[in-house]
Amino acid sequence: MMQDSKVLNVILFLAGLLILVVGSATLFFPVEFSARHGVNLVQDVSLFNDIRGLGGLMLASGLIIISGAFIKKMKFTSTLVGSVMYLTFALARMISIVLDGVPAEGLVKATVVETVVGLVVLVAFIKY
Numbered sequence: 001m002m003q004d005s006k007v008l009n010v011i012l013f014l015a016g017l018l019i020l021v022v023g024s025a026t027l028f029f030p031v032e033f034s035a036r037h038g039v040n041l042v043q044d045v046s047l048f049n050d051i052r053g054l055g056g057l058m059l060a061s062g063l064i065i066i067s068g069a070f071i072k073k074m075k076f077t078s079t080l081v082g083s084v085m086y087l088t089f090a091l092a093r094m095i096s097i098v099l100d101g102v103p104a105e106g107l108v109k110a111t112v113v114e115t116v117v118g119l120v121v122l123v124a125f126i127k128y
Contacts, residue, residue: 002075003128011124013069015082015117020062026055037106061085065121079125086118 002008025033030051034041041047061081068078093103093111102108 001072002079004072004075005128008075008079008124008128009069011120012065012075012078012082015086015121016062016064016066016069016078018062018113018117019058019065019082019085023055023058023060023062027052027059028055030055037110038104039107058085075128079121079128082121083118083125086114086121090114090118 022033030048031041034051041051064074065078065082065085068074068076068082090111093107093114097103097108097111
């Protein structure tokens with residue numbers, strides 16, 4: 001079982017809150033949220049379905065990650081989900097940059113944030 005650490009609780013809360021907010025915005029306001037990052041979504045029902053599905057996954061992952069800050073038995077699962085979620089997003093974006101080219105500036109910034117947060121959660125996973 002993982003240690004009960006205030007530092008770990010703060011990391012899990014902030015990491016979970018971030019992906020929860022992004023997931024909620026992606027699920028409920030995909031056009032507006034994407035536009036803030038320099039992405040212009042076309043009105044395509046199938047595209048929205050796919051994007052909203054991803055938003056729901058992020059929202060649910062955020063709830064799981066945050067739960068570890070409050071429920072001791074969830075700490076292991078929360079740090080594992082947090083590190084996998086953030087680092088997978090970062091790696092997938094890096095693969096896209098190699099295969100497709102450099103995206104809008106907001107998405108490059110998202111890649112950096114996801115990498116940093118993912119590594120912080122991974123270090124917490126290893127340390128605690």
